[in-house]
Amino acid sequence: MIKIGLIGFGYWGPNLARNFSHDPDFELAAVCDFSADRLERARRLHPAARLCSSLDDFFQADLDAVAIATPVATHFDLARRAIESGRHVWLEKPMTETVAQAEALIELAQKKQKVLLVDHTFVYTGAVRKIKELVDQGRLGDLVYYDSTRVNLGLFQQDVNVIWDLAPHDISIMDFLMPFKKLAVSATGCHYYGNGLVPKSLLTIYMEGDVIGHINVSWVSPVKIRQTLIGGTARMVLYDDTEPSEKIKIYDKGVDLNEADKDEVYHLKVQYRVGDMHAPKLEDHEALALETRHFADCIRHGKEPLTGGRAGLEVVKVLVASEESLKNRGAPVELK
Amino acid sequence: MIKIGLIGFGYWGPNLARNFSHDPDFELAAVCDFSADRLERARRLHPAARLCSSLDDFFQADLDAVAIATPVATHFDLARRAIESGRHVWLEKPMTETVAQAEALIELAQKKQKVLLVDHTFVYTGAVRKIKELVDQGRLGDLVYYDSTRVNLGLFQQDVNVIWDLAPHDISIMDFLMPFKKLAVSATGCHYYGNGLVPKSLLTIYMEGDVIGHINVSWVSPVKIRQTLIGGTARMVLYDDTEPSEKIKIYDKGVDLNEADKDEVYHLKVQYRVGDMHAPKLEDHEALALETRHFADCIRHGKEPLTGGRAGLEVVKVLVASEESLKNRGAPVELK
Amino acid sequence: MIKIGLIGFGYWGPNLARNFSHDPDFELAAVCDFSADRLERARRLHPAARLCSSLDDFFQADLDAVAIATPVATHFDLARRAIESGRHVWLEKPMTETVAQAEALIELAQKKQKVLLVDHTFVYTGAVRKIKELVDQGRLGDLVYYDSTRVNLGLFQQDVNVIWDLAPHDISIMDFLMPFKKLAVSATGCHYYGNGLVPKSLLTIYMEGDVIGHINVSWVSPVKIRQTLIGGTARMVLYDDTEPSEKIKIYDKGVDLNEADKDEVYHLKVQYRVGDMHAPKLEDHEALALETRHFADCIRHGKEPLTGGRAGLEVVKVLVASEESLKNRGAPVELK
């Protein structure tokens, strides 16, 4: 049994607590939150866990692992303290505020031989796993673009731009499906509600091999849209997360260029293939449950998580560059 | 009766010919095309029109007006010749290849007292006219964003990037609804099919008053999407042109900021209003028929068209700036 | 505090238990089930409740009310025993197997002055309550038809035809919105899977005033459809329960007959009105929670429930008549 403690019992923390409770490998041993109300809620749902209103108290508990579900500004300090005190770490996304912090955590976890998992939940959904399977089987051909719209009304964060809140989902999915070197980022948007925050943004990520990522995120759309198009040279995928069934549609469609004519742009023969559509049955599990199983497996066998420090770092790199580009109306920022 | 001649009987020209034929104020007097096949098709459909395989022949015909439905590279020369020879002009979008050309045509039409209409067809649809009505009545409050996705498979152009083909629709709709000063443009995209053309692009237009336009255009999407979100401080609109009915949905939804707290970003109270949705019945006419009526009216009474040279110029400015930004991975280009 | 006991902890029972637990007026005092597994599940979720594996044990508990969530064949005996022993009763739908049983329970509850609520959950949803409000305000005009499709794959019952399983939802909604005298029923369907059960059926209910109800129910549809059309002379409603938002759409559409021509069928002028569509914001509560509150209110103040014995009886009458009609390929069965 892996004894795990949770810091942060706000919006997402209770979901983690529930999953750790249900998993046969974990015991939810402690919950820490500064709010008495939240601790009281934790007490009702998890009467056996030790409740801590201070970090010092929490870190004195007998814990093998620590899950951190607090605002991003606190991630680095809490994760460092957890690893340094010998615990494995489950860290919410985005991993850290800066690239240097993410790199430091990766190095520390390696040195201390601790598992560091960053919670990129979507990577563990049946839908994204199925797309990955199609990619690995070569059924999409070469991947050429990722284009996602993730907009709705009502999740305004009070301290960060929308990019930090919603884009990590897409960046992590894209990085999982298309693990190509990212070259530069351009991000645009306005803070038109007068509070200095950008609630709506377009993001472009240039990758090697002329592969591109386009991400549209917004807190101020009247309707909820979760539409991701993934373009391959052989097939294309529409992933619509709002669909109750048929979340993934694979289109046997594409563009073929007539090789012979490549030099003569004006006489180029572009041809379309239009074939069948296929919606595969997806695994029907809770993503978080599978991720919890995976975390246990990594701890037990010293494995690197599917969404470890490297994946977390990739997301942070893009976010930090986006933030800079956003201030300069889309001017591209190179990634190292 | 206004005698009109048409140059170009390819993809769009036949639609113009049909509308001029049906309109009581126009007589389709001549059709010019370099292709014998196309002229033969014109002959079958419009037996009374004079068929011209040369421009010289065409311009010698007895014509009050000329409609130009040819590739953009030819627009300037043809429109200039038509105006200089004393004809009113109906010009397809985009108006010209350069800003200087558009400005020259505007000046020439003014000097010669001729009507110059640029065919921004969407402005004449029941849907866009209804949104304009809502805007003018103040029902949306202050407009803050325009966000459009216009993607599909299968309309690859062979000599221009997707921006020149699809974005004029959105830029002209946006300019009609939000006639604000445009400040800068950022555009991103890759030419990943190896033919030097960018088939997929994101466009951001910064306008005065922190208003923003986001446009996503693509020729390489497996599905057809025509989704435009228009955000106002009072209400928001979803305009979906693929819907057979209910193309426009007005959401009584919005974001309210607590005035008192505006300085304290971290304690800002962002509140959501979520109310009813309303889908107004739309006028049920062919946009092109209405535009044809409007062109006749402008010629008869010396009026400036709703989509005249100025509107055409605005679109060209954005396209030219986008093209430049595209080459620099989204670096913003200022508009004058 | 009303002490309530629950009989049946299978598919639906746990939902009732959860709602009674959360309601401030109820205390879930006992749970009865014949299955040890189910009782164990009840123990984990409701450790304070008395767990009973026999009915005798259950009825000896100190209870003010009894909720019955067992197969319909047991409803009459259990409800009678509960009322006779002085308890108020919450009874799952359909109320009983026969009309005589339903009438007997109504009489008994009246004699014993006990509340008898039949759980027609949909009547308590925000959607149905909103439609009722529209009806009561006269906004739909005179109601002329109810037409519902309730089909999906995967809820095969093993002892009853699909009519007993799915149609009670529609019959109860229809009876709530259109409380007209029901005259006759015709029902059709086949037992084509060779097990004697009819998994797919059409139901027509003739009501006074030429009002009609059409209900299509199926366990063997590859897709889930929950579509109800409600026709009024002034407006029409589409109620789609699978929509995440906009479950109700009110169409300002209708048919007008030219009064003058009513005799001359062949020259009748039928005219259509086509106007706006409106999707009102709905109350956002769990139907069962509201129904639980309502049950408490009825018990406290001796009120007749919105879905009491009379409503339950109407459903049973239609079901019994449908069963008979079904055996005779749609031959109409008169209702008394």
Place this chain on the structure above:
Amino acid sequence: MIKIGLIGFGYWGPNLARNFSHDPDFELAAVCDFSADRLERARRLHPAARLCSSLDDFFQADLDAVAIATPVATHFDLARRAIESGRHVWLEKPMTETVAQAEALIELAQKKQKVLLVDHTFVYTGAVRKIKELVDQGRLGDLVYYDSTRVNLGLFQQDVNVIWDLAPHDISIMDFLMPFKKLAVSATGCHYYGNGLVPKSLLTIYMEGDVIGHINVSWVSPVKIRQTLIGGTARMVLYDDTEPSEKIKIYDKGVDLNEADKDEVYHLKVQYRVGDMHAPKLEDHEALALETRHFADCIRHGKEPLTGGRAGLEVVKVLVASEESLKNRGAPVELK
């Protein structure tokens, strides 16, 4: 070249005229209509055709074939006259008003060796042809049900119930896909608008082998629905004619009964299979154009049409029986 004459240039006739004009095997030689306005319209669109305001004039023309697009009450007399005068016949649906009339036409056509095609257009669509292909390949297994909803606002006929107007589409599609012996019909509906016409109806067709057809037709629905479910023991199809693409979805879903338990109804193990969904690319042609080609082919080679007299008779049988059942609130009417 087959010289064809058309009687009736109202709603549907112009579509026939257009298709005969475009087909290389036909020459549209004459058009007959009693309305001067309609004849004038025919003149503009088909200047080469002889225009006839009287039937005598029309039947004197030099014609190989006659197409009849008039109200059903006139079908028998016109078709008989055409065949007796030695012409092949294209007859609109429904074929005739009575079963005896349909039988007489079939016999006459056989005796005179003339082609008699009944225009069941949907049978020639890419969608229905694809489903037929799936059926013939056995991919759906044994067919067990046909369930169709065909409703909208605005096509009120003035002399017949909705069944005669809309149900022929479904009956003919069903007969094409499931050519099983029809045993009995039950039909329900009310004439609630006070003009003696039933604008909304449910139809059940019992076929041999416990196969069933359910059809829901209406002129008084606020929304347009064209949804057909076709259930097979191996797979199920959803055919939605309002979808711009993906009109046909094939679900690898079904119900399996545990053979061993077939006698023990109460302990029956019903199991569901839930697999992938597949939307095949469909032929992209106008159904009417294909049907026109087919008519020419039948005339040229003396073939029996896919939708000949037999198919037309099947539809008439069901309509006549439905009409009788409708008067008796769904009482079943046996088919011979």
